[in-house]
Amino acid sequence: MSKPAVVLLSGGLDSATCLAIARSEGFSAHALTIDYGQRHRSELEQAARVAAALGAASQRVVSLDLRAIGGSALTADIAVPKDRAEDGGIPVTYVPARNTTFLSLALGLAEVLGAADLFIGANDVDYSGYPDCRPEFIEAFEKLANLATAAGVRGTRFSVHAPLLRMSKAEIIRRGMALGVDYGLTHSCYDPDAQGRACGHCDSCILRRRGFEQAGVPDPTRYAE
């Protein structure tokens, strides 16, 4: 029987690739999707399709009302920046403590399922400047996980896998294509239109589009324009 793992799955390009990698490493992958009131709700519908297409053992959606906390263009009435020059700063699409919260929920589910392995599609290269996508954050969470849980007390050693951490977007896409990911099922745009079509101008669209160009493969994204 294959080992269980919990994979955070947003429905975007990175987390879909991360799920495919977990599957390719032989894990029985339980996908965890968080409905946190995100502006780009299309990704939630895509997450279920991605989970099914990539053979996830299960998929759950956990609702968490981060709009009650706000502070981000994704969870409050703050405009999503368009055609932004990279400035090395932390953009307003940063959601305070999002990856910490999501990994905590993944950890809780891992305990319930008897899993010791967590996967997150965090990326430190093309990563838009989010602090909770850095390797030192991932390491600190792994340490915390062993102290935080009944499983840790009983001897489980948790591993937080972030296989995309050092890959460029083009490398992620090439790896995913080799593993059979259908990127037409994924959604990345922070500010899609009512039909779920990508804006083509937010940070996430720009990184995604450039990734397909650099990978030399057709971009399957449905753009609004």
Place this chain on the structure above:
Amino acid sequence: MSKPAVVLLSGGLDSATCLAIARSEGFSAHALTIDYGQRHRSELEQAARVAAALGAASQRVVSLDLRAIGGSALTADIAVPKDRAEDGGIPVTYVPARNTTFLSLALGLAEVLGAADLFIGANDVDYSGYPDCRPEFIEAFEKLANLATAAGVRGTRFSVHAPLLRMSKAEIIRRGMALGVDYGLTHSCYDPDAQGRACGHCDSCILRRRGFEQAGVPDPTRYAE
């Protein structure tokens, strides 16, 4: 102007005392209550009353559907143990990764409010055996907080205050009474009846009742029997 802090407030005895301590230390205390689908929903109503009575600067309720994860007598259809002998084990009322998740949400709110101080009423003495109430857990979360956040990158040093960590229940009650906490407003029982009255027999009721006895003060709890 007083410094802002985020205080996790469940509506129970410990977190109410923790809020009173934060106020007594001069913080402008923003209470954060998590509606996680807990069986003992009466505590949510009490949290608002406690926040008002103790002069919280604000109170928010964030909804998080931990029933989609389950694994605990508080979030799944598992019976709450009654009249249990203490066995040193981790009881089924443990909610996987709950304090990790709640502190993550408190951290997100702290970033939004510009606060560097988090308060949690975790207790390691009369604590029922929960792993995420140990000092090493609190320390590990503090380290994580500085790595996880935009505020941390910009130089904020977060402090996680757990002022009850080493106190007995009787000491907590005496401290709270000295600070004017009305424990008649608080709710601790894991398995209240439809009128919100305490069962008197779950771990939480037993610890609470013994605490009032040992503190030598009248127990204001409304019991079902």
